[in-house]
Amino acid sequence: MAEFAQLIVDGLVSGLTYALMAVGLTLIFGIMHVINFAHGEFLAIGGFTTFYLVVALHTNFYLAVGLAILAGMAIGALSDALILNWMRASHLTTSMLAMIGLWIFIQNMDLYLFGSTPRVIPSPFGTAPIKLGGVSITGLRLFAGAVALGLILALHVFIQRTKLGKAMRATFQDRATAALLGVNVNAIYRLTFILGSALAGAAGALVGAIFMVAPTMGDLPALKAFTVVIMGGLGNFMGAILGGLILGVVEALGAVYLSPDFKDAIAFAILIIILLLRPSGLFGRRAGI
């Protein structure tokens, strides 16, 4: 029983980081129709920002996490202004190819600038676990789970309760009508990309602190996030959250009760089954953002 509870807790924490990545991706897809293959690299930028702030500049860890979110926003704004802005009218595949290019470019740039040595972000939490009953969890993982949850909720409130959020929802539903009604669709696109990238930056700080920071650190989380987005329905906000949590828990349980060899295979097996049975994802697209 303790083992089961332990796996659920570990799975939920991993799941929250998947959800954090997936929410950004699904938002960008839902509103902008862009498949952001560079999302994992924005995560890496968040990780490196945190690492250098904490290690080289001795910035407070919590402040560094906040600044990593800003770094995510900055790279998002830059990518949108320099690349996506010029592809608004083009087909999905054009921007997808551009984003694949950006992915390769940023990853190699990181490798050139920072080298391949994996680095540890020192965190104010010790490595000794906190024990609750039979379940042990480190303070850092608790913090990461809480921040991920907080950011997702904050974004949800922003989209549902603010005027800008309303404009985002309108653009999601019908961009032509939204434009006719006076929504500056171009600005909404940029805002969406910046918000999505901010979440990737945050995920980089958290995942980087739990694991390590390296130029390739974004590859696996991005792949998982794509799975989650497809699982939850492209463009579906709640689907991305639930999909992330499901994936995290199923992976953890499957690794122990089936076989750890299948840990990554499980994610993709679920994906294939969902695509066969419910091609528009577990929760469909129309549920909206």
Added chain:
Amino acid sequence: MKRCVGIFVVLVAVAVAMVPTVIAQDKIKIGVIEPLTGPTAYDGQRIVKGIQLYTNKVNREGGVLGRQIELVIVDNQNKPQESVSAFERLTTQEKVSALIGCWASSNTLAVMPRLDQAKVPLVVETSTSPKVTAPGAPGLHWTFRLLTHSGMEAKAHARYLTAQGFKKFAFIALNNDWGLSIIKEFGEQVRAMGAQVVAEQKYIQGEQNFLPFLSKVKTSGAEAVFINGDTLALSLITKQAREQGLKATLIVATAGDLPEMIKNAGVEGTEGLYSIDYYDMNLPSPVSREFVRLWEEAYPGESPSHQGPASGYSAMMIIVDAIKRAASTDPSKIRDALETTKLETPLGLMDFDQNHQAHPYSFLKIVRKGKVDLLTAVPTR
């Protein structure tokens, strides 16, 4: 007359333009296939630094057979298919005299069947699957391996480890030729000593979250866990084992970059960690000392204690030695000379058996309070 002068000027210009090309062609090309990007880039780059260190030393001292050495380094991303395409490029376009590569056993095993046709010797600097130097392996005629393979290491250390009182062993290993051979060989040897294997966990390259694997190990009741992988994976396993409160002793099989692991997983996290190693930087031989000195001059602050730099350096030493003895840069003649190698290198004495396998010492180390201590050095011949 004027026309003659014109022709003369053109000829001189052409001759001058050709001089650098002539010199460039005169260099001896050695091909290097290593992972320089991707999750194992750190390990690959350290090997390349070792290769460059010896190459620069030779070139500074006037080269070999009076010619400079030029390294042609190609990234294989630690993938078998990329290794094969790197190999094709180096042998057909670059026409290298010898090759060093290809880090992971899966890469080396993908390249080996092509050696008979390409007729270029391959000095294997890492790849420790027993398959590489198994009798009858395709391309073995052209392949020479420096490091001990998993079977030799398991034999060397199983007795010592079981004598520490460990009766139940588990594995967390990479799901490739290297990891699987560790599970097979170490499993066989500890069973032969009367111990049990209670869990065999395989993970995929690039994995970062080892908590599920560690949970399984925890419930299996293992007293000691062989952990296998690149430096990043080993650091993460060690760190997460501590986070999960795992009590079992961790044994790196094989060759973790211990100083890097101590940095990553912390002094407390690595306390009591064992590591089976190919190299010890405190070997007293003059070549070993010279290597350490050159490395520390070239890369201050970076420890050469992990075998990567030493094996890159030794691989290059062996090739240069073979070229000297063959008095030729013809790949076939270099191959013949490699067979009779008897050379002291930073890894120890290199002298290949009939399967082109070298028999250096195998080391067992332990980490205590953030310092690495050598426990035993076992001969493998």
